[in-house]
Amino acid sequence: MSDLTLPTTAKAVTFSAYGEPDELRLTDTAVPQPGPGQVLLRVSAAAVNALDWKLRRGFMQGIFPVTFPHVPGLEAAGTVVALGPGVDSWQLGDEVLGLALAAYAEYAVADAATLAARPADLPVETAGGLPVVADTAVRGLRLLNLKPGETLLIHGAAGAVGTLAVQFAVEDGVRVIGTAGERDQQALRELGATPVLYGDGVIDRVRAAAAGEPVVAVLHTSGDGVLADSVALVGGPDRVVTIAAAQEAGPLGVTFTSGGTTETAVEGLSRALSLHAAGTLSAPVRTTLPLADAAAAQRLSEQGGGRGKIVLLP
Ligand SMILES: NC(=O)c1ccc[n+]([C@@H]2O[C@H](COP(=O)([O-])OP(=O)(O)OC[C@H]3O[C@@H](n4cnc5c(N)ncnc54)[C@H](OP(=O)(O)O)[C@@H]3O)[C@@H](O)[C@H]2O)c1
Structure with a gap:
């Protein structure tokens, strides 16, 4: 040494x-x-x-x-x-x-x-x-295998992980609907997401925000009791991923992801630092x-x- x-x-x-x-x-x-x-x-x-x-x-x-x-x-x-x-x-x-x-x-x-x-x-x-939020955002989005033009719902989109996930998804050409509290609605708009208030009736508000386009995937970073409705929203558990609700996920067949790999850590930082170099990173x-x-x-x-x-x- x-x-x-x-x-x-x-x-x-x-x-x-x-x-x-x-x-x-x-x-x-x-x-x-x-x-x-x-x-x-x-x-x-x-x-x-x-x-x-x-x-x-x-x-x-x-x-x-x-x-x-x-x-x-x-x-x-x-x-x-x-x-x-x-x-x-x-x-x-x-x-x-x-x-x-x-x-x-x-x-x-x-x-x-x-x-x-x-x-x-x-x-x-x-x-x-x-490092943690970048790795986690990359990990969640990789599992959802999104294509440009698809609509993704992110629960907790103004949180630390959500904020990075919104930016990576928007950069990939994905349309993002994000849930957040009143305080953070404008911040989500500035990141390029369509904001929706979290809380009772959230999935109805998401459907309204989607305006007829199918929501094909969900990244859940926050909020209790929304996974079952999220599965119903996208028509099955395959493209619903949570980083925060392991116990709720299991019976629904939803994927819970925890712990990155060298590859996701490197990709996450590389993407975040590219946004920083472009002057657009929000962290x-x-x-x-x-x-x-x-x-x-x-x-x-x-x-x-x-x-x-x-x-x-x-
Ligand atoms: N599995 C993993 O690999 C992994 C990695 C990192 C983090 N995590 C977990 O992921 C979660 C989020 O982490 P974070 O660092 O992003 O936390 P954070 O920065 O504290 O963000 C949490 C966000 O969730 C929002 N929120 C509160 N209630 C909500 C609801 N009912 N519906 C939707 N959003 C709601 C909060 O809004 P308000 O400010 O309005 O309350 C806040 O914006 C934590 O539980 C953390 O332990 C897991």
Whole structure:
């Protein structure tokens, strides 16, 4: 491993029991060592995802068991400060973004193959919140196999994942109807989607918005109890995908997708960074907080009610 002069310990956020946000503590931990194919990042920004607090509450024990102490985090923007064996695609000092477990920390390791170079004009707080949503949007859309001119419904279209999925689908020539709250109707219009209010009667409003065109696919990112009507809307479960309602999906034959591959991670970042280069990327950041305020950050994420990513700045 080649490296700069690195400390042996650094700050990371950990929890050692399932429970409330107060379980999150800023602690001194050993700086991780990058393994084969990995790099060590000095983290500049690490975004909060809903999965982080679902894990902390113990809701995901059946799918994603954690060992204590656990450092949350799924993604980061940062500087490459050490290379694991076999890595020649990055150099020390490179500014990158990508999927990175245990990213609520001053240092985190990431797979070299899933990283992208961070353009100098992309702020770290935006970059740190792109990898998960870009990967997830690509994954959902790939499963739906959309063609230009087809009409897609996205539930939760103004959410972090939804916002990227709308942009990728619109870029592909797909007509998008997106559900969102009152606050975000105009934002969806600006992304090129037809907005519809979520809540009771949503599928009727979607039919009205479709104006006679068939809705052939549904990407569900948010909202309880809408999958059965979504299946009825498109005439079967084959082109209905959820990233958020695994239990509701099962009995309906709807696909639940979770966890990307190197290919989807790379494609997601490549697409997001192309939009950024074209000056059209919309990837809102709701707020930034210091690493020490991870509990407050997760509380905000859990409460919902704001648009954009919540990002920790070590
Ligand atoms: N399976 C995976 O691979 C994967 C990956 C990433 C995320 N996820 C999951 O996907 C979900 C969304 O993630 P995110 O990062 O996009 O979250 P987010 O940024 O918090 O967005 C959630 C969006 O859903 C909207 N919403 C609330 N109630 C709704 C309803 N009844 N119908 C439609 N939309 C509604 C919210 O609007 P308001 O602001 O008006 O409340 C908000 O715009 C989370 O549950 C997360 O855990 C899964």
